[in-house]
Amino acid sequence: MFGGRNVVSDWGGQVAFRKIRTLLDCGASVTVISPVLHPDLSELASRKSIQVIRRSYKSGDLKGAFIVIAATDTKKPTAKLQRKRVGLAPW
Numbered sequence: 001m002f003g004g005r006n007v008v009s010d011w012g013g014q015v016a017f018r019k020i021r022t023l024l025d026c027g028a029s030v031t032v033i034s035p036v037l038h039p040d041l042s043e044l045a046s047r048k049s050i051q052v053i054r055r056s057y058k059s060g061d062l063k064g065a066f067i068v069i070a071a072t073d074t075k076k077p078t079a080k081l082q083r084k085r086v087g088l089a090p091w
Contacts, residue, residue: 001026001027002023002027002029002066003027004027004028005027005028005029005066005067006028006029006031006064006065006066007020007023007028007029007030007031007065007066007067007068007069008030008031008032008033008062008065008067008068008069009030009031009032009033009034009068009069009071010033010034010057010061010068010069010070010071011032011033011034011069011070011071012032012035012036012037012038012041012052013034013036013038013071014038015071016032016034016038016041016071017040017041019069019071020032020041020044020050020069021040023067023069024044024049024050028066028067029051030049030050030051031050031051031052031053031065032045032050032051032052032053033053033055033056033057033058033061034052034053034054034055034056035054035055035056037052037054
């Protein structure tokens with residue numbers, strides 16, 4: 001379905017893991033940008049199933065993304081990412 005299209009997640013928690021697992025099953029190429037990772041995401045990273053950038057989101061991180069996941073474990077995505085997401089389709 002995704003044919004290797006790039007998906008970027010701005011967080012590495014449990015919510016991100018659930019969404020990323022589904023996206024991988026659909027053929028997405030996933031990059032997680034987060035200073036911390038859920039243990040299941042760490043396992044995916046160790047198997048090279050996902051790419052991980054261990055730091056907080058920075059301007060420009062969404063370049064080339066087909067889908068962006070604002071998957072924090074809180075109800076509000078970060079304000080910085082929210083501003084960058086304008087014009088992108090939510091999932």
